[in-house]
Structures are given as structure tokens and as C-alpha cells.
Amino acid sequence: MKHFKTKSSIALAGMLSLGLTQQQSSFATEKEKPSRPNFVVIFADDMGYGDMGVYGHPTIHTPNLDEMAHEGQKWTNFYVAAPVSTPSRAGLLTGRLPIRSGMCSDERRVLFPDSEGGLPPDEITIAEALKGNGYRTAAIGKWHLGHQSPYLPTNHGFESYFGIPYSNDMDKVRGTADHFTLAENERYQAYNVPLMRDDEIVERPADQRTITRRYTEEAVEKIKDFKGDPFFVYLAHSMPHIPLFRSEEFKDTSVAGIYGDVIEEIDWSVGRILETLKKEGIAENTLVVFTSDNGPWHIFKTHGGSSGMLRGAKGGTFEGGMREPTIFWWPGVIDSGVVMDMATTMDLLPAFCSLSNTQLPDDRIYDGYDVSPLILGTGKSPRDVVFYYRGEQVYSVRKGDYKAHFITRLEYGSKTAHFMTEGEFRVKDTPTHHDPPLLYNLSEDPAEKYNVAEEHPEVIADIRQILEEHKESIKPVENQLEK
Numbered sequence: 001m002k003h004f005k006t007k008s009s010i011a012l013a014g015m016l017s018l019g020l021t022q023q024q025s026s027f028a029t030e031k032e033k034p035s036r037p038n039f040v041v042i043f044a045d046d047m048g049y050g051d052m053g054v055y056g057h058p059t060i061h062t063p064n065l066d067e068m069a070h071e072g073q074k075w076t077n078f079y080v081a082a083p084v085s086t087p088s089r090a091g092l093l094t095g096r097l098p099i100r101s102g103m104c105s106d107e108r109r110v111l112f113p114d115s116e117g118g119l120p121p122d123e124i125t126i127a128e129a130l131k132g133n134g135y136r137t138a139a140i141g142k143w144h145l146g147h148q149s150p151y152l153p154t155n156h157g158f159e160s161y162f163g164i165p166y167s168n169d170m171d172k173v174r175g176t177a178d179h180f181t182l183a184e185n186e187r188y189q190a191y192n193v194p195l196m197r198d199d200e201i202v203e204r205p206a207d208q209r210t211i212t213r214r215y216t217e218e219a220v221e222k223i224k225d226f227k228g229d230p231f232f233v234y235l236a237h238s239m240p241h242i243p244l245f246r247s248e249e250f251k252d253t254s255v256a257g258i259y260g261d262v263i264e265e266i267d268w269s270v271g272r273i274l275e276t277l278k279k280e281g282i283a284e285n286t287l288v289v290f291t292s293d294n295g296p297w298h299i300f301k302t303h304g305g306s307s308g309m310l311r312g313a314k315g316g317t318f319e320g321g322m323r324e325p326t327i328f329w330w331p332g333v334i335d336s337g338v339v340m341d342m343a344t345t346m347d348l349l350p351a352f353c354s355l356s357n358t359q360l361p362d363d364r365i366y367d368g369y370d371v372s373p374l375i376l377g378t379g380k381s382p383r384d385v386v387f388y389y390r391g392e393q394v395y396s397v398r399k400g401d402y403k404a405h406f407i408t409r410l411e412y413g414s415k416t417a418h419f420m421t422e423g424e425f426r427v428k429d430t431p432t433h434h435d436p437p438l439l440y441n442l443s444e445d446p447a448e449k450y451n452v453a454e455e456h457p458e459v460i461a462d463i464r465q466i467l468e469e470h471k472e473s474i475k476p477v478e479n480q481l482e483k
């Protein structure tokens with residue numbers, strides 16, 4: 001049995017909690033890894049660390065995700081590049097921090113329907129890199145990296161695109177009730193979001209009640225169509241971002257309410273995709289990664305998800321904003337178990353390239369590391385540092401077990417009642433600077449409760465130096481979110 005972290009007893013304990021036996025976990029290593037495996041990335045929107053059964057949710061029923069984790073790997077220290085959508089997606093697809101592509105902003109944290117910018121054409125996405133090595137490629141679902149022509153998926157290495165090009169709460173129809181009331185979730189017409197195929201709008205407003213099902217059908221069709229060639233399918237669900245929608249089959253079926261319905265439909269979708277890979281006989285040629293773009297949107301109460309035991313949520317730089325529930329699945333090739341080493345979505349591009357012998361250009365800085373040895377169980381993670389950006393600023397840094405918060409701030413969209421004046425809520429959302437920084441030991445204290453800054457000045461000094469060196473590597477580029 002492979003151990004994925006130095007403290008192997010912890011990994012073993014994790015495996016046992018998944019209900020695995022040593023015999024079950026060792027079936028994998030007998031088969032050779034294919035030279036150009038398929039890659040499927042399933043990216044939920046605003047799903048929290050605590051939102052599936054295998055990550056501890058007591059009432060959301062996720063048998064397919066749980067089974068995926070049993071057969072594959074449950075990663076417990078996996079991060080995204082940013083705590084909100086657009087920069088998080090830019091980080092995943094380019095392997096680079098969004099600050100390097102101009103895809104983050106202190107003024108406008110994501111792209112909006114009136115935005116003119118997008119992911120610059122000279123950025124190289126996973127799709128573009130793999131396409132150069134003979135891969136078929138498809139993007140399905142939420143894009144949010146620019147809906148103007150030069151920035152659409154079909155201009156970034158994807159052969160096809162089917163989805164809503166930005167968030168599903170945008171293009172709100174004037175005069176309809178505020179979605180903060182939670183009152184309007186059956187009325188998809190209140191959100192005039194377009195559904196696109198390639199570069200054309202095919203439905204507006206998109207009937208969001210069927211969107212998870214239709215994305216899934218598209219993914220299944222692409223997998224069947226591509227199966228003779230190596231492929232990369234990027235399936236970025238629009239859900240469970242508010243407003244919440246689910247198909248008739250999942251309506252009022254979860255004991256966890258409408259949010260549970262939505263997650264359980266995504267779980268069904270995962271089951272359909274894994275079942276298709278098995279039926280088509282290509283499961284052992286396919287690495288599937290499931291994760292989420294950022295933490296849950298807490299301000300929407302029961303319509304937002306849960307960070308589980310983690311502190312914080314979407315938009316913030318406490319763990320709940322950026323640590324995601326993440327499963328790797330590749331039957332017959334990777335050992336099952338719990339992976340506790342650190343990794344991020346930015347590590348997928350270098351890892352996929354390594355696993356498929358795809359060359360990457362050496363003319364740019366990559367923030368991702370090749371974590372393929374960690375996936376394959378042949379080595380440790382090369383990553384020891386995570387930078388937590390809010391907009392264009394680094395708010396906190398993790399080095400090994402320790403995380404230092406230099407700046408903290410409220411989560412995305414937070415409002416405080418005591419700032420209510422003249423009948424309007426005023427946002428009290430100013431940064432708080434910490435010197436010395438708040439310091440937490442995330443291995444002993446994953447909930448970030450106990451500040452240990454006074455006991456570890458040497459750790460803080462080390463992290464300060466890492467931060468200074470990182471800042472020196474950042475070169476100014478045109479900001480795409482403020483165009």
C-alpha cells in the first residue's frame with residue numbers, strides 16, 4: 001500500500017475511515033499507465049469543503065462522489081488559485097497565478113456581462129497544450145474567462161463549447177425580486193443568461209432547471225465521440241452557485257433542502273460520467289479530477305454550502321474560501337487512499353503535461369508544480385507553499401504546516417447591519433492588516449482557531465522572505481477585469 005504523506009499512520013487511518021482494505025487498495029499498481037491518458041476535470045461552482053458525504057456532510061447524499069473517492073483518492077489539502085470564479089478558473093487552465101495574466105482585480109473581482117476583457121490569447125490553456133499533442137478537447141459549462149469572441153473557449157484550445165459563459169446570477173432582469181431574498185429560484189426567466197454553443201447564443205434565457213442534466217449529456221456524448229483518441233473534457237458546472245436550479249427528477253428529493261437537491265444532481269452527473277467511461281472501456285485510460293472553483297457562498301444561508309470544519313467561505317482567504325473537496329480517480333493506475341500533501345488546481349497543467357509527455361514552453365513563469373508523482377504514488381508533492389490572493393494582493397501565505405495572515409477581510413458580498421443608513425445596507429468591507437501576522441498550524445489546527453504567532457517568530461520571518469521573493473517575480477500586465 002502506498003503512503004501519501006510522511007506520517008503514514010495518518011494516511012492509513014484515512015483509508016480505513018473510507019472503508020478500504022489493504023487488498024482493495026493495492027489492485028491498482030499492476031497495470032501500466034497509458035502514454036497519453038484522457039483527462040476529465042469536473043469543476044463545481046461554489047461547492048464547499050463540507051458539501052459531500054465523504055467529506056463529512058451529514059445529510060447531503062453523494063453516493064457517486066463517495067464511491068469515486070473509495071476507488072480513487074480523496075485529497076485533503078487541495079487549493080484553488082483564488083477564492084472567486086474568474087481568477088480561480090484562469091489559474092486552473094493556465095497553471096499560473098491570475099496576477100500574471102491580468103485576470104484578477106481589486107476593483108472588479110470577476111468578469112461581468114459588461115466586461116470587455118478576458119483570458120489573453122497568448123496564455124496557454126491545458127486544452128491548447130494537450131491539443132498540440134493530438135488531444136481532442138471540449139469545454140462544457142461555466143466559462144467566465146471572457147465572453148467576447150477572442151476569449152471564448154473555442155479560441156483557447158477547445159474544439160467545442162456548450163454552456164453559460166459567465167455566472168448564472170448575472171443578467172438579472174430589472175424589476176424582479178432580489179435573489180438575496182431566496183424567493184425566486186424556480187424562475188429562471190429572472191436571469192437573462194445566455195446558453196452558448198461554440199461562439200453562438202442558442203437559448204436566452206437559459207433554462208437553468210435543466211442545465212446540470214444538459215451539461216452531463218453533452219459530456220457523455222463528447223466522451224463517446226472522442227474515445228478513439230486521447231481527450232480532455234473540461235466540465236465546469238454552473239451549480240451550486242446561486243440562484244439554485246435542479247431538474248424535475250431532483251426537486252424536493254434531498255433531506256438537505258434545495259441545496260442538497262442541487263449537489264445530489266451533480267453527484268448523479270458524476271456517476272453518469274464514470275459509468276460512461278467504464279462502459280466504453282476507457283476508465284483505465286482516464287484520469288478524472290473533481291473539485292470546486294472556490295468555497296461556499298455563506299451569505300446565502302441555506303442556499304450556500306458548507307466549509308465543513310474549515311473557517312471562512314467564498315471570497316475570503318481563510319481556508320474555507322480556497323481549500324476544496326477534491327477527488328482523483330483513475331482505476332487500475334492510481335492507488336486509492338487519502339492524499340494529505342499540498343497541491344493546487346495550478347498543478348494540474350504541469351501534471352497533465354507530464355503524464356502525457358506534452359511539452360510546455362519555457363518562456364513564462366508557471367506557478368503550478370508537476371504533482372504527477374503524488375498522483376501516481378511514486379513521490380511526495382513538490383509544493384510546499386500556497387499564496388492566498390484576494391484580488392491583486394497576497395493576504396496570506398502557507399509554508400508547510402504554517403499559514404500567516406498578513407491581511408484579513410470579510411467574505412464576498414458580506415454586509416453588516418450596523419452600517420445600515422437611510423434604509424440601505426452599506427458594505428463595511430475594509431482590510432485589516434496584521435503585524436505580526438496571524439499564524440496558524442494548519443495540520444494541528446485546520447479550523448484556524450489558535451494564533452501561535454508569538455511562539456514562532458522564525459516561521460514568520462521565513463514566510464515574510466518567501467512573500468517578498470514572490471512579489472519580485474510579479475511583472476505588471478494589463479488588467480483584464482477592469483476593461
Ligand code: MG
Nearest residue numbers: 045046085293
Ligand atoms: Mg464560484
